[in-house]
Amino acid sequence: MGQELIPNGSFEKYQNCPRQDNLLEEAVPWYNPNLATPDFYNQCFPTNQIEVPPRTGVGLARLFLDQGWAEYLATPLTKPLEAAKCYYFEMYVSSRNPNQYIAGTIGAHFSNQPLTSTAKSLLFAKPQVLDAQASTVSGSFKWDKISGTFEAKGGERFVTIGSFNKLPAMLAFYYVFIDDVSLVPIELNLGNDTTLCGRKSTYLLNAKTPGATDYRWNDGNTSPTYLVTKPGKYWVTVTTPCKILSDTIVVDYALNFTLGRDTTLCNAQSLTLRGPANAPNYRWQDGSGQPSFQVAQNGTYSLRISQAGCVVTDTIRVSFIKPPQLDLGPNRELCGAEVYTIKPMFAEGTFAWQDAFPQTERTVGRSGTYLATVTNACTTIRDSIDIDYGECGCVVYTPDLFTPNADGLNDLFQPIACGDITLKSLSIFNRWGELIFHTQTAPFQWDGFVNGSVCMGGVYAWQIDYELQQREKISQKQKQGRLIVAY
Known part of the structure; x- marks a missing residue:
């Protein structure tokens, strides 16, 4: 925040403790610019006239407004305003009767010479800051803010506060209490470039600006403050109703080192x-x-x-921890319908199959390479095992004889094959070559019935269509043979 230009803006100081009304001049250096009678109260002398406690501290001022009667507060500034420079003004008002308050009338006028009048009516001046709200006073004896920004013409040395537009149209007087009057230049200063000790050091940048409506830091942050946690160049743009400000700061670290993470x-x-x-x-x-x-x-x-x-x-x-261990065993060559159960040996880590198979041990019946890993905080190791049916052939096996007599023994004709084979269809033919049974759906088996009746004993033929997949090669195959049905 910039330098405060309103002296005794909270009405805390006085020459003599005010013990009655109409003693604004005791709140030095405030003064009365016309012949009306503004009031100054301080809790150094408690009185029923202090109808609302001061917003801060122990003092406040009061203006009385009525038909043909306008009271004002005025004070010299601590220093003249600078030409083309923006300023932010605010004060707080409170009233017993909000419905009597006339919005759009109370404000502050800044001038090179003091405003004065030998009358008690409105002062003819255009305030730089004017209450612009439709309903400023929110409730009985509640403090509400009137604020605004303006660009100085230069040389303004006095401020006058009161009503500049209108007074009550009839005798319906009301009081307005005033406290915490402030005027500060709208400035932005992040400070000088600075150097911090090490990377654990932090630095809070404060871009709070009176009247600001938007903050935008170099990384898009919109807070009025920014916590620096690493060296670099930082900048902010601040938008106010009067102007757009920006500033940049470089933050360096004298000993910016780290040994690394655990x-x-x-x-x-x-x-x-x-x-x-x-x-x-x-x-x-x-x-x-x-x-x-x-x-x-x-x-x-x-x-x-x-x-x-x-x-x-x-x-x-x-x-330090032990490295993981993993052994899936030697590669295996299988024959026919033989299957193999892989039993991994592992330690010092978490085991997982690469294809996400859920159990640790797995029984396989198809050619392929099976991969697994064991992982701990140290590292991940991998192992694989090859299963191959190619050495002795992956074939379809069928029985030569079956007895569909429902005795629970050998009642079905059902081919079997190794895992590399996928059956597609099973067909049965009689001795004259006529098709008597066909299926393309698992299970691929025949129970000896034809059209609902058990077949006669004798010699039959079968045909199986299947698909053979080994490694990356897929082949379409067919096999035929003889079958004896006996009872």
Whole structure:
């Protein structure tokens, strides 16, 4: 915030404690610019005239407004206003009867010479700040703010506060209490470029500007303040009703170093911790003073560096663990419909199949490469096992004889195959080559019935269509054979 230009803006100071009405001049340097009788009250002398407690402190002023009667407050500023410079003005008003308050009338006029009048009526002046709200006073004896910004012409040395537009049209007088009058230049200053100690240091930038309607930092942040946590150039643009302001600051760090995050290493590994280059001194946790430190065991390690009154310390925790272990076993060659259960041997970590198979052990019946991992904070290791049916052939097996007599033994004709084979259809033919059974849906089996009746004993033929997939190759296959039905 800029320098406060309203002296005694909260009516705290006085020459003599006011013990009656009409004593504004006691609130130095405030004065009465016309022949009306503005009031000054202070709790140095409690009185029933103080109908509302001061907004802050112990003092306040009061204006009486009626038909043909206008009271004002006036004071010299602490210094003249500068030409083309923007200023922010605010004050707080309160009234017993909000419905009597005339909106758009109360304001502040700034002038090179004091406004004066030998009458008690309105002063003829155009205020730079005027109450622009439709209904400023929100309730009986509630403090409400009147504020605004303006650009000075230069040389203004006095402020006059009161009604500049109208007074009550009939005898319906009312009082307006006034407190906390303020005038400050609208300025933005983030301060000089600065240097902090180390990366744990922070720096709060304050861009709070009177009357601001928008803040925009270099990263898009819209708060009036910004917490710096790393070195760099920072800038902000502040929008006010009067002008747009901007400022830039560079924040540097004298000892901007880190040993890194806490880390976990495998046994037999090592870690070299390094301090910043060209530092004036180094002090490690064991008292040594070299620029680097070799870590080979569990522990907490720290480095302290001091420079020109700046002391920075950083710490790192290093843990060593055993590396993970994994063995899926040797590659396997399978024959026919043979299956194999892979039983991984692993330790020091979490096991997972690459294809997300949910169990650790898995039974396989298809050619392929099966991959798995074991992971811990140290690292991840991988292993694989190849299953291959190609060495002795992946074939379809069928029985030569079946007995569909419902005795629970050998009642179905059902082919079987290794996992690389996918059956597509099964067809049965009689001795004359006529198709008597066909299915393209699993399970691929025949129970010996034809059109609802059990077939006669004898010789039949079968045909199976299937798909063979080994590695990346897919082949369409067909196989035929003889079948004996017996009872």
